[in-house]
Amino acid sequence: xxxxxxxxxxxxxxxxxxxxxxxxxxxxxxxxxxxxxxxxxxxxxxxxxxxxxxxxxxxxxxxxxxxxxxxxxxxxxxxxxxxxxxxxxxxxxxxxxxxxxxxxxxxxxxxxxxxxxxxxxxxxxxxxxxxxxxxxxxxxxxxxxxxxxxxxxxxxxxxxxxxxxxxxxxxxxxxxxxxxxxxxxxxxxxxxxxxxxxxxxxxxxxxxxxxxxxxxxxxxxxxxxxxxxxxxxxxxxxxxxxxxxxxxxx
Amino acid sequence: xxxxxxxxxxxxxxxxxxxxxxxxxxxxxxxxxxxxxxxxxxxxxxxxxxxxxxxxxxxxxxxxxxxxxxxxxxxxxxxxxxxxxxxxxxxxxxxxxxxxxxxxxxxxxxxxxxxxxxxxxxxxxxxxxxxxxxxxxxxxxxxxxxxxxxxxxxxxxxxxxxxxxxxxxxxxxxxxxxxxxxxxxxxxxxxxxxxxxxxxxxxxxxxxxxxxxxxxxxxxxxxxxxxxxxxxxxxxxxxxxxxxxxxxxx
Numbered sequence: 001x002x003x004x005x006x007x008x009x010x011x012x013x014x015x016x017x018x019x020x021x022x023x024x025x026x027x028x029x030x031x032x033x034x035x036x037x038x039x040x041x042x043x044x045x046x047x048x049x050x051x052x053x054x055x056x057x058x059x060x061x062x063x064x065x066x067x068x069x070x071x072x073x074x075x076x077x078x079x080x081x082x083x084x085x086x087x088x089x090x091x092x093x094x095x096x097x098x099x100x101x102x103x104x105x106x107x108x109x110x111x112x113x114x115x116x117x118x119x120x121x122x123x124x125x126x127x128x129x130x131x132x133x134x135x136x137x138x139x140x141x142x143x144x145x146x147x148x149x150x151x152x153x154x155x156x157x158x159x160x161x162x163x164x165x166x167x168x169x170x171x172x173x174x175x176x177x178x179x180x181x182x183x184x185x186x187x188x189x190x191x192x193x194x195x196x197x198x199x200x201x202x203x204x205x206x207x208x209x210x211x212x213x214x215x216x217x218x219x220x221x222x223x224x225x226x227x228x229x230x231x232x233x234x235x236x237x238x239x240x241x242x243x244x245x246x247x248x249x250x
Numbered sequence: 251x252x253x254x255x256x257x258x259x260x261x262x263x264x265x266x267x268x269x270x271x272x273x274x275x276x277x278x279x280x281x282x283x284x285x286x287x288x289x290x291x292x293x294x295x296x297x298x299x300x301x302x303x304x305x306x307x308x309x310x311x312x313x314x315x316x317x318x319x320x321x322x323x324x325x326x327x328x329x330x331x332x333x334x335x336x337x338x339x340x341x342x343x344x345x346x347x348x349x350x351x352x353x354x355x356x357x358x359x360x361x362x363x364x365x366x367x368x369x370x371x372x373x374x375x376x377x378x379x380x381x382x383x384x385x386x387x388x389x390x391x392x393x394x395x396x397x398x399x400x401x402x403x404x405x406x407x408x409x410x411x412x413x414x415x416x417x418x419x420x421x422x423x424x425x426x427x428x429x430x431x432x433x434x435x436x437x438x439x440x441x442x443x444x445x446x447x448x449x450x451x452x453x454x455x456x457x458x459x460x461x462x463x464x465x466x467x468x469x470x471x472x473x474x475x476x477x478x479x480x481x482x483x484x485x486x487x488x489x490x491x492x493x494x495x496x497x498x499x500x
Contacts, residue, residue: 035498064500149399153428157473158480170483178403191497204491217484223407225482229475230408233420234467241454247441248285250314 001185002050002146004033005175006112007168008124008136010161012197013114015124016172017048017145018180020187034191035060036205039067040076042118044200045084046193050145051109051129058095059109063088081123082133085113089131096129110145114195122197150182151175165194170218173208177219190215251435252300252396254283255425256362257418258374258386260411262447263364265296266422268430270437271303284441285310286455289317290326292368294450295334296443300395301359301379308345309359313338331373332383335363339381346379360395364445372447400432401425415444420468423458427469440465 004017017033031053037045047063049056066074078084088111100106108129116122126143127133136143141161144152151174158171169192179186188210195203208215254267267283281303287295297313299306316324328334338361350356358379366372376393377383386393391411394402404425409418419442429436438460445453458465 032498035500038499060498067500149432150403152432153400153403154476156432157476166485166487167480169486171480174480174483182399182402182406202494205497206486206489207492207496214484214486214489221483222479225475225479226404226407229472229479230417230421230424232475233424233471234464235416236419236456236464237416239456239464242457244452246457247455248282248310249288250285250317 001183002033003148003151003176003179003183003186004048004050004112004145005142005151005155005172006048006114006124006126006136006144007142007159007163007172008114008122009141009163009165009168010197011165012199013046013116013122013124013193013195014165014168014172015046015048015112015114015193015195016169016176017191018176018186019189019191020185021053022185023053028185030187030189032191034193034205036193036203037063037067037075038202041200043076043115044195044203045075045113045115046195046203047088048112048114048145049109050111052107055092055095055099055107055109056111059088059091059111062091062095079117081113081115081117081120081125082135084115085125085127085133088113089127089133092127092129093131112143112145116195116197116200118200122195147179147183147186151179154178165196169194173215173218174222177215177222188215251433252283253398253401253426253429253433253436254298254300254362254395255392255401255405255422256298256364256374256376256386256394257392257409257413257422258364258372259391259413259415259418260447261415262449263296263366263372263374263443263445264415264418264422265298265362265364265443265445266419266426267298267441268426268436269439269441270435272435273303278435280437280439282441284443286443286453287313287317287325288452291450293326293365294445294453295325295363295365296445296453297338298362298364298395299359300361302357305342305345305349305357305359306361309338309341309361312341312345329367330370331363331365331367331375334365335375335377335383338363339377339383342377342379343381362393362395366445366447366450368450372445397429397433397436401429404428415446419444423465423468424472427465427472438465
């Protein structure tokens with residue numbers, strides 16, 4: 001499984017991914033799911049990948065080759081992020097279709113694209129295995145790939161467009177930590193990329209191993225605060241139970 | 251969708267369920283999912299239900315009729331909670347099978363059974379649509395039905411066998427609140443039943459409507475504490491980004 005988060009803020013972008021892949025519980029490996037394209041100084045592009053590893057590796061290889069060979073349609077020639085999402089969708093669909101036709105097995109994968117092209121706003125897209133894609137909204141400034149449910153409440157609680165890059169980064173780490181606690185197939189190292197709007201230089205790219213002191217500090221602090229919060233919740237001794245006439249009894 | 255939690259503690263049992271059913275987004279209704287059997291003073295039994303509403307209503311009706319008609323195998327004649335789980339599994343499988351054979355549509359449902367028979371320990375079982383069942387463990391003292399992921403981290407964080415009944419009740423309400431925040435198909439009223447071990451009298455049965463002042467207090471207090479926790483997380487300004495040689499760049 002996989003867990004990736006992409007957040008699009010007024011201040012820029014924050015992308016976070018785990019690094020665990022598995023093909024069955026005895027075939028667990030570590031692969032980076034974060035890929036940056038920095039061959040054109042007028043843009044910053046990051047791709048996150050989830051799903052069948054052969055498919056995502058094939059897509060990234062194809063995309064990289066299209067850049068290197070100077071194909072007419074590649075990451076550097078398209079001038080709208082939506083067009084780049086469309087292009088990635090086409091590459092993805094072709095890769096999946098080939099193997100589906102040959103074997104009947106559908107090696108599904110999903111991509112996330114974050115970035116900015118000079119003269120336009122930064123944005124974030126999620127690209128489905130069918131090749132179509134969605135973006136974030138003002139109300140929901142984030143997208144998730146993979147094992148998304150455990151870590152969603154904390155994102156819903158804290159993220160708005162106005163959230164700072166560092167707060168969004170911390171929120172992503174808490175969300176990732178909750179997910180790793182509840183699902184064994186999401187695992188470290190965690191990669192995180194922070195892109196301040198209109199920068200177009202190398203973004204800040206972090207990697208947190210399982211024993212990273214900062215990750216452990218976040219985990220412990222969060223657990224301590226939640227324990228204190230839990231212990232201080234209002235008691236409900238005063239609440240009145242229902243009488244038997246109001247419930248399903250037989 | 252549905253969200254139900256059953257917690258088995260040294261001190262007794264806590265069962266919580268939402269009340270929303272839906273068959274498509276324009277067919278949303280409110281049905282209690284909590285059913286108590288109190289026709290034999292040597293036992294306290296509670297059944298929670300999730301899944302196809304026709305199946306769960308049919309199962310409860312059959313179970314109630316078996317009690318009323320004094321069938322040899324019913325909730326009052328079986329003396330082990332596991333045997334009652336087995337019986338519920340048989341009723342469930344038969345109900346599902348009949349409709350599957352007639353139409354091909356599989357109206358799946360899942361049950362939870364909590365309770366205590368005199369002379370034995372209280373316990374909690376989850377009964378699958380296939381009729382088999384599992385119980386809680388010392389390490390995982392709870393079971394969940396339905397939309398379980400959003401609310402799982404908070405249960406993992408706070409529940410042990412030694413947790414008090416009231417703490418488990420509060421934990422369940424927080425878990426339910428997180429789930430309702432992230433999933434529109436889980437909704438109030440929330441029913442909660444607290445059964446202190448070896449009591450064998452009517453358990454405390456609560457119902458929390460959407461605007462219940464205590465539920466609102468829990469929600470606000472939890473949100474306030476989490477906001478404070480979030481604002482006090484250690485900053486990671488000091489963390490060193492990776493150099494470009496360590497990441498996937500092209």
